[in-house]
Amino acid sequence: MKNEVKEAGKMWKVLESVYLYKDNWLTARKDRVLLPNGNQIPSFYILEYPTWINVLAVTKDRKYIFVRQYRHGIQEVRYELCAGVCDPTDASPMEAAKRELSEETGYGKG
Structure with a gap:
């Protein structure tokens, strides 16, 4: 699925990533991203978890x-x-x- 998204040119480009919080159970990150249409999202928040x-x-x-x-x-x-x-x-x-x-x-x- 990820390759299909890449091929379709719909991937967001990450311009900057800042980790806001990290521990064993949760990581919070803020990305500044560029959309395929040229718009930017200055604060897109992501929660990362272990597998x-x-x-x-x-x-x-x-x-x-x-x-x-x-x-x-x-x-x-x-x-x-x-x-x-x-x-x-x-x-x-x-x-x-x-x-x-x-x-x-x-x-x-x-």
Whole structure:
């Protein structure tokens, strides 16, 4: 898809990037960009995250597996998909998904 966008001449040219915040979980960046039509956007904000996986797990009897977790941002407990960051030790995103599913739900251990 990225190559298709490049070929169509629709890529934005980054004129300047400034990192506003960096830590292990979130990076915030402000880019000044030039659009293909010649217009500039002086402040286009981007949030960068580590490589992340979500798992839609289904049992043999067609039941979906969710985790129940407290989310501080909304101060509520919610049901959600199993998810997590791919660790450097994970051989692939699939291995990360299997690890997260096992850690969070106990499924997939065998």
